[in-house]
Amino acid sequence: MIGGSGGATRRPSAASRTRGDPSSSAPDPDARRAAAAAAARRSGRGDHGPLRVMAVSARTLLLLGIASVALLSVAFLAYTGGWWQAEAESEGAAALRRMARSVTPLDAPRMMDLPQFQGDHKESLYWGTYRPNVYLGIRARTPLSLIAGLMWIGVKNGQYFIRHVCQDSDELSKYGWADHNGRDYGRQELTDHDLHLTTSFLKEKGDGSGYGGDWAVRLDAKNEGSSLSEAQESTTHLFFYIADEAGKLITMGSHEPPSRGPVLLASGSHEEIGDWELYLRSEDNLEIHRAGFQTISMHNLSDLVQHALVTNARQSGNLNLPDMTEDSSNAMIYQVSIKLPAKIDMVFLSGAGSKNPMTAERVNRLTGPMLSTRLESKQKDFEERYDQIFNVNNKIVSKELSVGRAALSSLLGGIGYFYGQSKIALPKGFSQKNGDKYIPYWPAALYTAVPSRSFFPRGFLWDEGFHQLVIWRWDAHISMDIIGHWLDLINADGWIPREQILGAEALSKVPEEFVLQYPSNGNPPTLFLALRDLASGIHAHQFSDEEAEKISTFLKRAYVRLNSWFQWFNSTQSGNMKGRFFGMEETI
Numbered sequence: 001m002i003g004g005s006g007g008a009t010r011r012p013s014a015a016s017r018t019r020g021d022p023s024s025s026a027p028d029p030d031a032r033r034a035a036a037a038a039a040a041r042r043s044g045r046g047d048h049g050p051l052r053v054m055a056v057s058a059r060t061l062l063l064l065g066i067a068s069v070a071l072l073s074v075a076f077l078a079y080t081g082g083w084w085q086a087e088a089e090s091e092g093a094a095a096l097r098r099m100a101r102s103v104t105p106l107d108a109p110r111m112m113d114l115p116q117f118q119g120d121h122k123e124s125l126y127w128g129t130y131r132p133n134v135y136l137g138i139r140a141r142t143p144l145s146l147i148a149g150l151m152w153i154g155v156k157n158g159q160y161f162i163r164h165v166c167q168d169s170d171e172l173s174k175y176g177w178a179d180h181n182g183r184d185y186g187r188q189e190l191t192d193h194d195l196h197l198t199t200s201f202l203k204e205k206g207d208g209s210g211y212g213g214d215w216a217v218r219l220d221a222k223n224e225g226s227s228l229s230e231a232q233e234s235t236t237h238l239f240f241y242i243a244d245e246a247g248k249l250i251t252m253g254s255h256e257p258p259s260r261g262p263v264l265l266a267s268g269s270h271e272e273i274g275d276w277e278l279y280l281r282s283e284d285n286l287e288i289h290r291a292g293f294q295t296i297s298m299h300n301l302s303d304l305v306q307h308a309l310v311t312n313a314r315q316s317g318n319l320n321l322p323d324m325t326e327d328s329s330n331a332m333i334y335q336v337s338i339k340l341p342a343k344i345d346m347v348f349l350s351g352a353g354s355k356n357p358m359t360a361e362r363v364n365r366l367t368g369p370m371l372s373t374r375l376e377s378k379q380k381d382f383e384e385r386y387d388q389i390f391n392v393n394n395k396i397v398s399k400e401l402s403v404g405r406a407a408l409s410s411l412l413g414g415i416g417y418f419y420g421q422s423k424i425a426l427p428k429g430f431s432q433k434n435g436d437k438y439i440p441y442w443p444a445a446l447y448t449a450v451p452s453r454s455f456f457p458r459g460f461l462w463d464e465g466f467h468q469l470v471i472w473r474w475d476a477h478i479s480m481d482i483i484g485h486w487l488d489l490i491n492a493d494g495w496i497p498r499e500q501i502l503g504a505e506a507l508s509k510v511p512e513e514f515v516l517q518y519p520s521n522g523n524p525p526t527l528f529l530a531l532r533d534l535a536s537g538i539h540a541h542q543f544s545d546e547e548a549e550k551i552s553t554f555l556k557r558a559y560v561r562l563n564s565w566f567q568w569f570n571s572t573q574s575g576n577m578k579g580r581f582f583g584m585e586e587t588i
Helices: 005-010 014-019 029-043 058-102 119-124 228-233 301-316 359-365 368-389 398-413 461-474 476-487 527-539 545-572
Strands: 137-140 146-156 159-163 174-180 185-192 195-204 214-223 236-244 263-270 274-281 286-293 331-338 342-350 416-420 423-425 438-440 444-448
Touching: 146 195, 146 214, 146 301, 159 301, 174 368, 174 398, 185 368, 185 398, 195 368, 214 236, 214 368, 236 263, 236 301, 236 342, 263 331, 274 359, 286 301, 301 331, 331 342, 342 359, 359 368, 368 398, 398 461, 444 476, 461 476, 461 527, 476 527, 476 545, 527 545
Parallel strands: none
Antiparallel strands: 137 146, 146 159, 146 236, 174 185, 185 195, 195 214, 214 342, 236 331, 263 274, 274 342, 286 331, 416 444, 423 438
């Protein structure tokens, strides 16, 4: 306790100050009383009078009273001061305990550890267009992945701009997936003024493939709005890149001028897929320039490209990459300059090797005419499945049908994979020693659809329940995978951070003031809508026996987490009426 009795004992009493004052000329009153008592005993006279405990003078009584009040005041202040500090310490400790719980996972079996999410299911979803924040981005569902993507040079008001990250300021008249099955096929159309790009994605697991299989991207570029002669005179610059988030070396391929056969662009190794190779094949005349960078920042690759182009243009007068690589480069950019129209096929082989006798056959299967055949077959399968699942009949006109397919495809093509740590806001008045106003959530992965590729290319808890009302009808296994990832984010209190900003790419799209997540804030538990539908579908025999068994197993595993989530709502978000809740949108 602060200022307790120890301080009072050091304070001298009024009587002691009087007795200890050598300058005092007044006789000691105690000595006078002793002398008077002795005289009375000697004379035999003495008035007994009232019984006295202490015989003191008025001055002594006054001094003793003042001292008593002072001692009581000191004791009171010491007591109340100690209580205040203890209460403050208690409140602070309680706040710290709450914060520790807010970043502690719920003690329950993880959803993603279920056997149904392992094996073939996990491998079949390994590669995908899981970077919805860019116009075309490919990655694997692993924390440190190889990533690939597309850039191009666009023209606006007579100036050149790098197109890479989805943003409305680019003023593309159209971009989005026209077809996408969520697994191994997608077709996207982009229109940037006179440039029309169709990007197609195809994945397959063939003989000799490594983990996750092989994939191909077709870039089909045309000129719209300009005359044929104008299009043939102009050059379009496309950039395709591959980078390793783990920082591992990527080896540059052949520097020979491209022929009509496949050209090895890059190769490397990854611990999950083994050796890999990237090939380019085109029947059109094209020019290739290269640049290699050593970087850990994958969210600003377009800045590296722009800087390299500007620097080389000032030195050589050409708008080309410099055909140079930094030591230990883990990001390779390939500039493909073409006259329109043109088609380019990019092929990624996992578990590859130039000496592998299957390499040439695998490249051939995923390029040229064979790729065209596979893409056409996948498109037909997608359209037929869409018609079957959503009960499309002849009354729906072609334009309405295209809108419906595009809506589903944009949802499935917008599914992303993210890995990182959310930032959880500390209570007011608290900060870390380094000044941070947050503590990190545990490292976690999230496989999820996103509300918007340009504005919100990240997971939103509120939105995800509505996304799953559509996705489970298309692919219940993907839907359960997504919901399972979300439920694994529940903390010890039953809270889920409502906005998931995981990794540098996701952070790059969010203003700093909106990054922190507050444990007092919740979003409506819309995931229950999809879970209700899945449970009802079992009773309505909407699923095969195998699917029904997996859904039932999933729901049983989810119960503990859902109950904890409900209890959090019930204790923190309850409304004025029984059974009603509110979403707390304000920070504390």
